[in-house]
Amino acid sequence: PLCPSKRSRAESPLPIPSVRLLIMSDTHGAELPSSLPECDVLLHCGDLTEDGSPDSISASLQELGKVKAELKLVIAGNHDIALDKAYYLSEGGSKADVEKAQALVSPDQVSEASKLGITFLSEGTHTFTISSGASFTVYASPYTPAYGASGFQYSTDEDRYNPSAISPLWAKNVGTETSIIPAGTDIVMTHGPPKYVLDSTADGQSAGCEHLRRAIERVKPKLHCFGHIHGGYGAQRLEFDNSKTRGDSDSIVPLAKEWVGKNQAKRKGFASLPPGSAEEFRGGKQTLCINAAMEGEEGRLENAPWFVEVQLP
Template sequence: MSRIKTRILILSDTHNATPLKNESSHWSAFRPPLSKADVLLHCGDLTMVGLMHEYESTLEMLRGYDAPLKLVIAGNHDISLDEEYYARKGHYMQRLKEPDEDLPRRARELWTGEDAKQAGIQYLDEGTYNFTLSNGAKLRVYASPYQPEFCDWAFPYFRNQDRFNPPHQSTPNSVPITENPVPDFPAVDVMMTHGPPMGIRDEVDRGGHVGCPHLLRAARRCRPQLHCFGHIHEGWGAERVKWKEGDEVDAEWEKHVVNAGWIEIDEDKMVSDRAAVLDVSCESERPLEVGRETLMVNASIMTLTYKPWQGPFVVDLDLEKA
């Protein structure tokens, strides 16, 4: 099978910040110019509270990146892209006397309209997508902006609800609510979700894991080469996950992973490269074992205190030739 080495630039949780804010900060990796890539992935939280000027600023930032294709999903802070949530609580979160009922339509039109397309941006709702990249590779993506309810922000589901596995494969004792289930291996190369899976880069500063166990089970079924996300700012970093063989349905999330090894990041090199660069292609010292391993990346740019100081990730991996 012919494969093509492909460079992917990943960022999340920019919350309306841009690299230009760090232009003179030589100790921050999130500063211009960011790395050239074959495809850019933004895993949500484009804004602070889903205002139009925030979306416009983020779109303008993405326009300046050197990547012919830029895939974008929403996050829990992009409240006007969740129309149901916005109708319920949008005016309160944006400190308005009344909801701006037209904002969800305008926000969606911005991300799906001609201006975004000319910038190479494709906004992804929850589901599976296929792309042919300019380097000749085929990219298959599963995307979802949803995460377990978190301080009553947008795109939520309850923790006992399984959003990612079909009913016959759902977590025992959960409530299946799947609309767009994660497909089985080998249908997907990359999963991009806003929230993390349980136990992987999901620990909050006060202690405890807040990721989704159902998403972890779905990732085990899917076994993508790359699963990228954000949401938990203090979880920034990468892990190389080796999956347990078999497809049995276990309630305990720990049973799905044989080994999860944290990847050490050279911070000085990251600042110099303006990204944490990880090569898991066949040309690397340790190529990814496709079908047995997944590279998990939390690419939150913001720190816990909302400072845009954490570096994006650049991942080199092999994709099938289109």
């Protein structure tokens, strides 16, 4: 019988490992469900706490420590105010609280986060390789457009995510080497959403950032996860049509929002893409956007975290 030669076997492409991601945001100090599935990578997109105090940050880290994951990546959100030194001190907070909060999430092996297997990401691009051999880049940013008194905010006319050549004339480009999202990024992890994507507030307003939208159009990451706008919870795939870039329109073509039964998701302990949508996403020509805000409009954890299996890179 015929069998593959050594040469043909050597030339066969290695399968790209799938990575199981558990994505959540806006837990606001609540106790996490006990039924969360085991995953390769946990992504928490900010607002671990309600009041941002060091004690609340510590309690939330302990909750995340219970999740079974090889890699746990976490960013701050606008409620996690003791981690935003400039804002916290400007509001009368103590320097001691800032130092305590920063020590909790420090990369030092003795920090509480490190002991719990949690990597707290500062703004910028980070590269990870897990035991399956999957290697991927994550861009992280805790910042959101200014709204009220809160941490990690920027003026709505400031573009921190793009090179100056990409910013419109009316915008002030404040991008730095760490804040600009680089081409080739696999996962974009921000606290807030891009404009017009899973960003509807309770009164129907669009609260996302148009500069972030422009960056997603430019970079086309495989996944963009966020929270912040509780009413925008859900998943939506984006396609890109370069023929649309004339005039005032961009190339983003949002597909229909993915339907997930909330009761079914709660019974499972997680929400996931319908099979057909998951298959399309695996084609590599789309960006999957996920608003993973678990706290609903009533101040309780009403939404399930998202469980996504994706091939990286």
